[in-house]
Amino acid sequence: MKILNGAQLQLIDQLTIQRQGISSWELMERAALKAVEAMESDFGEGLQELPIVIICGKGNNGGDGLAIGRILGEQGYNVEVKLLHSENYSPDNLINQQKLGAKEMFTLDDDLKLPASGLLIDCLFGSGLHSELGISWVNIIRRINGFGGPVVSIDMPSGLLTDRLIDSGAPMVHADKVYTFQVPKLNLLLPAYGYAVGGFTVLDIGLDTQALDEAEGAYHYTVAEDVAGLLRPRSRFSHKGTFGHACLIGGSEGKMGAVVMSARASLRSGCGLLTAVVPQIGHPILQSTVPEAMLSVDSGKLQLEEFSNNGNFQAFGVGIGMGKGESTVRGFSKWMQDLKSQARIILDADALNILSEHADLLKFLPRQTILTPHPKELQRLIGEWSDDYEKIEMAKTFARAHGVILLIKGAHTAIIDEDGSCYFNSTGNPGMATGGSGDVLTGIICSLLAQGYVPLEAAKLGVFIHGLTADLAKEKFGEISMLPTDLIDFLPMAFEKLKPRSYLA
Numbered sequence: 468m469k470i471l472n473g474a475q476l477q478l479i480d481q482l483t484i485q486r487q488g489i490s491s492w493e494l495m496e497r498a499a500l501k502a503v504e505a506m507e508s509d510f511g512e513g514l515q516e517l518p519i520v521i522i523c524g525k526g527n528n529g530g531d532g533l534a535i536g537r538i539l540g541e542q543g544y545n546v547e548v549k550l551l552h553s554e555n556y557s558p559d560n561l562i563n564q565q566k567l568g569a570k571e572m573f574t575l576d577d578d579l580k581l582p583a584s585g586l587l588i589d590c591l592f593g594s595g596l597h598s599e600l601g602i603s604w605v606n607i608i609r610r611i612n613g614f615g616g617p618v619v620s621i622d623m624p625s626g627l628l629t630d631r632l633i634d635s636g637a638p639m640v641h642a643d644k645v646y647t648f649q650v651p652k653l654n655l656l657l658p659a660y661g662y663a664v665g666g667f668t669v670l671d672i673g674l675d676t677q678a679l680d681e682a683e684g685a686y687h688y689t690v691a692e693d694v695a696g697l698l699r700p701r702s703r704f705s706h707k708g709t710f711g712h713a714c715l716i717g718g719s720e721g722k723m724g725a726v727v728m729s730a731r732a733s734l735r736s737g738c739g740l741l742t743a744v745v746p747q748i749g750h751p752i753l754q755s756t757v758p759e760a761m762l763s764v765d766s767g768k769l770q771l772e773e774f775s776n777n778g779n780f781q782a783f784g785v786g787i788g789m790g791k792g793e794s795t796v797r798g799f800s801k802w803m804q805d806l807k808s809q810a811r812i813i814l815d816a817d818a819l820n821i822l823s824e825h826a827d828l829l830k831f832l833p834r835q836t837i838l839t840p841h842p843k844e845l846q847r848l849i850g851e852w853s854d855d856y857e858k859i860e861m862a863k864t865f866a867r868a869h870g871v872i873l874l875i876k877g878a879h880t881a882i883i884d885e886d887g888s889c890y891f892n893s894t895g896n897p898g899m900a901t902g903g904s905g906d907v908l909t910g911i912i913c914s915l916l917a918q919g920y921v922p923l924e925a926a927k928l929g930v931f932i933h934g935l936t937a938d939l940a941k942e943k944f945g946e947i948s949m950l951p952t953d954l955i956d957f958l959p960m961a962f963e964k965l966k967p968r969s970y971l972a
């Protein structure tokens with residue numbers, strides 16, 4: 468799915484109206500109906516009991532609010548609509564004013580009266596906001612943010628631009644939930660605005676698909692339909708050799724669990740064979756916990772030294788629980804220098820930290836190596852950034868300069884390809900914020916690489932599946948108690964869920 472900005476969406480609106488032979492008001496009505504449907508599904512029966520207040524501005528976002536107010540009113544909800552006084556309402560806003568009838572007018576100088584609790588629907592500004600809000604908006608935004616119940620924003624939290632940096636002091640609605648139309652907007656995905664976007668749902672309002680496909684942009688949002696088609700069916704005559712031999716290299720004293728989790732995640736993700744290269748201390752641990760894995764035991768006792776690399780492996784996953792002791796750094800450097808240029812590799816954790824401290828090794832990275840830093844590891848790798856936009860630009864520069872794929876972990880993990888394309892993930896939840904989740908991801912992606920998925924596909928599919936396991940685990944264990952090992956246990960269900968349904972049994 469593409470990530471688009473306000474100007475692009477305005478153009479696509481026009482094309483949709485022309486091609487579908489509908490009026491702009493009808494499109495607005497579609498959007499409003501979708502928003503009401505989403506609220507009914509999220510709030511359930513509770514919506515009947517809540518006083519609902521809708522705050523509308525002068526443009527089409529306000530027009531949506533007026534339509535939502537009418538639809539909710541017709542369905543018997545307890546709804547009150549407040550409309551900002553203006554000299555220049557948009558045409559569809561005016562039509563919806565007439566259709567609604569009763570509403571309360573207010574100005575920015577008024578002391579807006581709000582119920583003590585209930586649900587507030589914010590329709591002041593959407594994707595048509597062209598610059599950050601000035602001081603005259605502080606009062607009303609403060610009232611909205613001080614509301615005693617949930618705040619949902621239609622399309623965008625009012626005050627948030629779609630794809631540009633905003634001054635940190637600028638007034639902005641803090642939404643518990645955003646119902647955004649057709650495609651996500653970049654600022655809904657960035658950590659910088661996490662405080663204003665509690666969560667969001669993308670509502671399909673049936674915009675012209677050709678126009679959406681043709682819209683240009685480097686930013687994408689990976690949803691199930693984007694990756695389901697990548698999953699390969701298994702042929703009847705396939706055998707273990709068909710699905711590749713993955714090699715995981717890592718572990719050190721006290722951190723063997725990382726390799727255990729990676730190895731189990733690899734095997735659950737379908738590779739045909741798995742070898743783990745571990746220090747001697749890992750021998751009994753791996754053999755007893757992951758009997759399916761073969762072992763290559765290193766000469767190092769407590770940490771890796773030798774990095775023996777004498778198998779015919781289709782993919783390497785390196786760095787999990789590895790540490791960065793002197794002999795490990797020496798062994799890893801030698802291993803890097805001996806790599807074949809076509810090797811498929813994913814580097815994580817201490818492998819990344821060693822690269823940060825030994826930038827001379829970067830030149831040995833085979834093309835399309837996947838690097839999976841969390842923000843702290845990324846900063847060690849590419850340097851400090853001043854904001855999320857600069858972070859993305861610096862990451863693109865790094866990916867291009869070294870011919871690698873950077874996978875920046877976190878909520879909405881961003882995968883940055885060497886051509887500058889950027890893919891944000893849609894699955895996952897804060898239950899994954901427990902040490903070990905990253906090791907599971909490395910195992911999954913290494914397994915996909917071994918099976919022959921090209922690196923960008925392996926990264927997108929792996930990150931999506933990894934997040935999906937957490938969404939499934941959340942239903943059983945909740946975000947607080949979920950563990951990385953639970954993610955592994957939900958891999959089978961996640962792969963099944965993603966598999967396109969066959970008409971054959």
Ligand SMILES: NC(=O)C1=CN([C@@H]2O[C@H](COP(=O)(O)OP(=O)(O)OC[C@H]3O[C@@H](n4cnc5c(N)ncnc54)[C@H](O)[C@@H]3O)[C@@H](O)[C@H]2O)[C@@H](O)CC1
Pocket residue numbers: 476477480494495498524525526527528529530531557591592593594595596597598599600601621622623648649672674
């Ligand atoms: N394809 C879509 O996404 C659709 C969008 N619709 C709605 O239309 C909205 C966009 O409507 P509009 O383009 O009318 O834009 P908005 O309603 O977001 O606001 C635009 C109005 O605010 C003014 N404005 C912009 N920046 C300002 C600033 N910094 N300070 C003060 N005033 C400012 C503009 O001059 C304009 O009058 C979307 O967010 C969505 O809610 C739907 O109605 C239909 C389909």
Ligand SMILES: Nc1ncnc2c1ncn2[C@@H]1O[C@H](COP(=O)(O)OP(=O)(O)O)[C@@H](O)[C@H]1O
Pocket residue numbers: 816841876877878879880894895896897898899900901902903904905906908933
């Ligand atoms: N709030 C969150 N929402 C979604 N995913 C998250 C969140 N927090 C962490 N994750 C995911 O969990 C994993 C954590 O990996 P990492 O930071 O390397 O930790 P570790 O290696 O200790 O497991 C990443 O894949 C990251 O995207």
Ligand SMILES: [K+]
Pocket residue numbers: 528589590591592593620621622623624625
């Ligand atoms: K809004």
